[in-house]
Amino acid sequence: MANQQHLNLLRAGAVTWIEWRNKNPQIEIDLSSANLLGENLRGANLQGVNLNKVNLAHALLVRTNFSYANLSNAIFYQAKLIEANLSKANLSIANLSGAILIQADLSYGNFIGADLSAANLQNAVITDANLIGTDLQNANLKDADLAAAQLIRSNLGFANLIAANLITANLSEANLYEAELMTAQLYQANLHKANLTKAHLGSAFLSKANLTQANLTEADLSWANLKGANLAGANLQGANLRGANLQGANLKGTILESD
DSSP states (O other), X not given: OOOHHHHHHHHTOHHHHHHHHHHOTTOOOBOTTOBOTTOBXXXXXXXXXXXXXXXXXXXXXXXXXXXXXXXXXXXXXXXBOXXXXXXXXXXXXOBOTTOBOTTOBOTTOBOTTOBOTTOBOTTOBOTTOBOTTOBOTTXXXXXXXXXXXXXTTOBOTTOBOTTOBOTTOBOTTOBOTTOBOTTOBOTTOBOTTOBOTTOBOTTXXXXXXXXXXXXXXXXXXXXXXXXXXXXXXXXXXXXXXXXXXXXXXXXXXXXXXXO
């Protein structure tokens, strides 16, 4: 449970909180299970704080520092986290549905099992983050940096990944049904057994990507760069390959036409 003194200091305002933290850097702060629904914590320093099961739904958290914080099971439903720092924070099983995370730093964060459905992550930095099994359905990830992110079995159905950086990201068994991936960077990305049915991959860079046993039924791959990609066992029935570069691609066992 939250330490009442810590809670009172936080609610006293940013100046009071910052002064107290600067004077007491060694104190481990416990705000777990606190109800901070709709609170204005804009720019607050919550680095390394225990915020397990905290309720920050609808809260104003612009440029708030949550780096290294324990935010597992926390509720951020529709919270405003623009330019917030969530680097190396633990957000496993957290609810960030509908949250605004434009230009936020989520690098190296733990989001295993978290709900980021319909979240706005445009231009966010999500490099090296652990997003295994994360729900990103309908999320806006346009221009987001997801390089080397772990997205195994994540749900990216209908997500906007236009121009996103997914270089060396692991998307094996991920759901990308009807996802928007135009001009996305997927160099050496792992898409083994990924569901890319009806995905929009026009002009995407998929050079040396692993697409083994991927489902690309009715996917739009027009003008996509698939040079050196591994498409062994992939299903490309009804896919649009107009202008696609398949130079050096492995097409062993690839399904191109329906029987």
